[in-house]
Amino acid sequence: MIKVFYILKPLIPRNFQIFLRKKLVKRKREKYKNVWPILEKAGKTPKGWPGWLDNKQFALVLTHDVETQAGHDKCIELMKLEKKLCLRSSFNFVPEKYNVSEKLRSDLIANGFEVGVHGLKHDGKLFSNKKIFNERAKKINRYLKNWGAVGFRAPAMHHNLDWIHELDVKYDLSTFDTDPFEPQSDGVGTIFPFWVAENGSGHGYWELPYTLVQDFTLLILMKENNEIWKKKVDWIVEKGGMVLVNVHPDYINFNQRTSKPEEFSPKQYIGLLKYIKSKYSSKYWNPLPMELAAYLESYFPKNNVIN
Numbered sequence: 001m002i003k004v005f006y007i008l009k010p011l012i013p014r015n016f017q018i019f020l021r022k023k024l025v026k027r028k029r030e031k032y033k034n035v036w037p038i039l040e041k042a043g044k045t046p047k048g049w050p051g052w053l054d055n056k057q058f059a060l061v062l063t064h065d066v067e068t069q070a071g072h073d074k075c076i077e078l079m080k081l082e083k084k085l086c087l088r089s090s091f092n093f094v095p096e097k098y099n100v101s102e103k104l105r106s107d108l109i110a111n112g113f114e115v116g117v118h119g120l121k122h123d124g125k126l127f128s129n130k131k132i133f134n135e136r137a138k139k140i141n142r143y144l145k146n147w148g149a150v151g152f153r154a155p156a157m158h159h160n161l162d163w164i165h166e167l168d169v170k171y172d173l174s175t176f177d178t179d180p181f182e183p184q185s186d187g188v189g190t191i192f193p194f195w196v197a198e199n200g201s202g203h204g205y206w207e208l209p210y211t212l213v214q215d216f217t218l219l220i221l222m223k224e225n226n227e228i229w230k231k232k233v234d235w236i237v238e239k240g241g242m243v244l245v246n247v248h249p250d251y252i253n254f255n256q257r258t259s260k261p262e263e264f265s266p267k268q269y270i271g272l273l274k275y276i277k278s279k280y281s282s283k284y285w286n287p288l289p290m291e292l293a294a295y296l297e298s299y300f301p302k303n304n305v306i307n
Contacts, residue, residue, distance in 0.1 A: 018220065018261055025181050025221045032180040037213055037232050039178035042191050043239035049192065050299045051240075056285040058237050060276060061208065061244040061292060062089035063173060065118050065153060069098040071250030076104065078249045079113055081266065085273050090289050091249075092118035092153050092173070095143045105147060114288040116151035116173070117143050127158045137166040144168055151289050153246075157182045161207065165198045171206040171293040172196070173246075179210075181217050191241030193296060206293045211236055212245040219264040220251065226272045233272075237280060245272070 029036075052059050062082065066072050075091055082089055091108055093100045095117060105115045119126055120136045120143075127133055140152070145168070152164070153173035164172050171193075178187040188194070191211045197204040212229050219225070229245070236243050253263035276284065287295065 015261055022221050028180050036178050036180055037228055038235050042177040042189050046192050052285045053295055057240055057283040059242045060284040060286045061242060061289060062087060063246050064089055064091045065246055065248055066091055066093050067122060067248060067250050071248060072098055074249040074252060074254060077254050079108060079111060087273060087286055088112050088288055090114035090116050092116040094118045094122045096120050097122045114290055115147055116149050118153050119155040122155040126154060127160050133163050134166060141168045158184050161196050169205050171208050171289055173208050175207055175209040177209050177211050179213060191236050206296055208244060208289055210244045210246050211242055215247045216251055219268055220262050226268045229272045230275050233276060
């Protein structure tokens with residue numbers, strides 16, 4: 001089904017794509033209301049869990065997938081928005097879809113932010129078969145090395161956690177606790193990071209699932225506001241888990257004079273961040289994903305990992 005969608009996608013006008021996806025989401029929302037936006041079992045604390053740095057109650061991990069050149073060109077504005085709130089995030093770029101500026105990557109890192117890799121071409125073919133994946137993995141690894149990056153997220157949240165061992169990464173961001181609206185909708189059922197071990201070795205990587213529904217689904221397809229985000233945050237804080245959100249600069253309308261069907265006001269994202277900062281000001285740790293992976297690695301070297 002996923003392969004068919006990507007074959008037909010270039011032939012379908014963007015507005016009609018969004019219309020069809022809205023209809024599908026509306027049907028699914030009623031069907032999966034018992035497991036979304038909150039899956040109760042996902043709040044279970046893993047065996048051996050060490051807690052968050054400095055005994056904070058929860059982690060706040062901000063990530064951004066940059067899908068187009070237009071999104072790329074909004075990254076500095078988004079960075080400034082977060083920096084003004086004394087928060088940091090990671091930006092994941094698609095190496096072979098648009099021009100990824102070396103200066104932009106340098107500016108982000110110089111300001112205390114992180115850069116990661118978001119697939120290779122964003123064409124829906126990365127996980128088509130093992131041969132294609134292995135060929136692309138070699139190129140992805142070169143970009144990881146050249147950019148000094150240690151993190152990866154696959155486009156459209158496609159994933160095969162066994163195959164991702166081919167990538168030279170410390171962590172992956174290609175899963176979610178519960179999200180029946182994604183093309184590959186098998187959630188991992190936890191709001192905590194977990195270790196993905198490579199068979200027969202002590203090697204592996206940390207999987208960091210997103211735990212707040214993606215911006216496009218919530219704000220564009222559902223036409224909701226950030227209240228669902230806030231309610232899920234409250235639940236995650238109660239469970240002591242990880243608030244991990246994926247917001248795309250591509251869809252943020254920083255220019256309030258004009259608007260496209262797939263854009264939303266930055267006030268929605270700002271409102272979420274201000275809510276967390278005001279209600280939980282001393283209770284969260286805001287690590288970059290690479291810092292979170294390093295923290296977990298310090299507690300769980302090699303095979304001594306969370307179960």
